[in-house]
Amino acid sequence: MLEPPGEPDISVVIPCFNQAHFLPFAIESVLAQTYQNYEIIVVNDGSTDNTLDVAVRYPVRCISQVNEGLPSARNTGIRNSKGKFLVFLDADDLLTPQALETGRRAVLGHPEVAFVFGRFQRIDANGKDLPTGRPPLVTSNFYRRFLENNYVSIVSVMFRRQVFFEVGEFDTSLTSCEDYDLYLRVLRDREAFCHDEIVTKRRIHGEQMIKSSARMLRTVMRVHSRQAAFARRDPELASAFRKGRRHYPQWYGELLVTETHLLFRSRKFRQAMTNCFTLFQFYPRGAVALLKGLPESNHVKFSVGSEPRPLNSPGAHRGIFAITELHPWATPVGTGFNVQHDRGSTLGVVCKNASPSTTVIFDGEPLETAVMNDTYVTALVSDYLFSVEREVEVYLLK
Numbered sequence: 001m002l003e004p005p006g007e008p009d010i011s012v013v014i015p016c017f018n019q020a021h022f023l024p025f026a027i028e029s030v031l032a033q034t035y036q037n038y039e040i041i042v043v044n045d046g047s048t049d050n051t052l053d054v055a056v057r058y059p060v061r062c063i064s065q066v067n068e069g070l071p072s073a074r075n076t077g078i079r080n081s082k083g084k085f086l087v088f089l090d091a092d093d094l095l096t097p098q099a100l101e102t103g104r105r106a107v108l109g110h111p112e113v114a115f116v117f118g119r120f121q122r123i124d125a126n127g128k129d130l131p132t133g134r135p136p137l138v139t140s141n142f143y144r145r146f147l148e149n150n151y152v153s154i155v156s157v158m159f160r161r162q163v164f165f166e167v168g169e170f171d172t173s174l175t176s177c178e179d180y181d182l183y184l185r186v187l188r189d190r191e192a193f194c195h196d197e198i199v200t201k202r203r204i205h206g207e208q209m210i211k212s213s214a215r216m217l218r219t220v221m222r223v224h225s226r227q228a229a230f231a232r233r234d235p236e237l238a239s240a241f242r243k244g245r246r247h248y249p250q251w252y253g254e255l256l257v258t259e260t261h262l263l264f265r266s267r268k269f270r271q272a273m274t275n276c277f278t279l280f281q282f283y284p285r286g287a288v289a290l291l292k293g294l295p296e297s298n299h300v301k302f303s304v305g306s307e308p309r310p311l312n313s314p315g316a317h318r319g320i321f322a323i324t325e326l327h328p329w330a331t332p333v334g335t336g337f338n339v340q341h342d343r344g345s346t347l348g349v350v351c352k353n354a355s356p357s358t359t360v361i362f363d364g365e366p367l368e369t370a371v372m373n374d375t376y377v378t379a380l381v382s383d384y385l386f387s388v389e390r391e392v393e394v395y396l397l398k
Helices: 023-031 052-056 070-079 100-111 144-149 162-168 180-185 215-224 236-263 269-280 286-291
Strands: 010-016 038-046 060-065 085-088 113-123 157-160 191-203 299-304 317-324 339-344 345-350 359-362 365-372 378-381 390-395
Touching: 010 023, 010 070, 010 100, 023 038, 023 052, 023 162, 038 052, 038 070, 038 359, 052 060, 060 070, 060 339, 070 085, 085 100, 100 113, 100 157, 100 191, 144 180, 144 236, 157 162, 157 180, 162 180, 215 236, 215 269, 236 269, 236 286
Parallel strands: 010 038, 010 085, 038 060, 113 191, 317 390
Antiparallel strands: 085 157, 113 157, 299 390, 317 359, 339 345, 345 378, 359 365, 365 378
């Protein structure tokens, strides 16, 4: 679908910080769009790799700034954009070929909305599709549903440019949840529309920033609290607000309990104590559970190696796995599971009702995972991890 020459209809903003190796795929996914009246703005957020060299190979506008974080980089893109509609694509993600056409058709078909959104498909570091959970299809009462929890990824959203003049840009004081803050500000007196099409492929890889559960909990509660006065004016909104106040502490609190337990075991006491203060503030039940220790039903030990040996034998090594849920709409992982070792480079974890969003963390680092038939989770790890026998502890969060 072609448009006559002139100002670009859509601005695609791609913030990039030290992801030059992924950036070509992101840019090329935009160049491959079925709708062609767009501009690409790459914001080089103080990268120390060759991001700038990569960007200039393509027909894009590249703007460099000192490293100020994702909210600031997106704001720089907004200020330098010309399109009536804006899409924010992370440098390690991709647009599907019809993403811009789909979003534009939806936003033009619903002139009353501030933004439209769809879904995303998870892919691995090499671009292979991974099982992906499906968020709820919401068709009304968007502000109320967002008070309960954030179920939309910003990479699947197309905004009207005017929105940022009316409600402001991304809040640069936030270290995370800046997209959630924006949704809430926009939807208090505006509408949205979900076209429910897959428009983005989100890359899951080990280089992604692992957000601290404590920081995420503190920030999301801060963002959510900003809506208190407004939400309490209406009984239905007040009820949704209370649901959100229960949901987020439990969601991030359960992650934080295990994270803190692992920190104590690793003798990282200062960070562990900081986490404890956050738990006492927002999720005291989790703090009590932490003091009592994790339930045995959520804890199992196993040895890895061709000839398993006691942990104190020569060459033995201890490692820790944590299996966590990361998306609000994911099916909760059950408590029954067992573990097997396969070919020295893959761990298979059998979980009841495993979710496509299940993530396996080994010694604090995420592993690429895949879910088959909703029961079998494979965690891909490097061969060197099993060059010696290991006793591995697995924690399963309910």
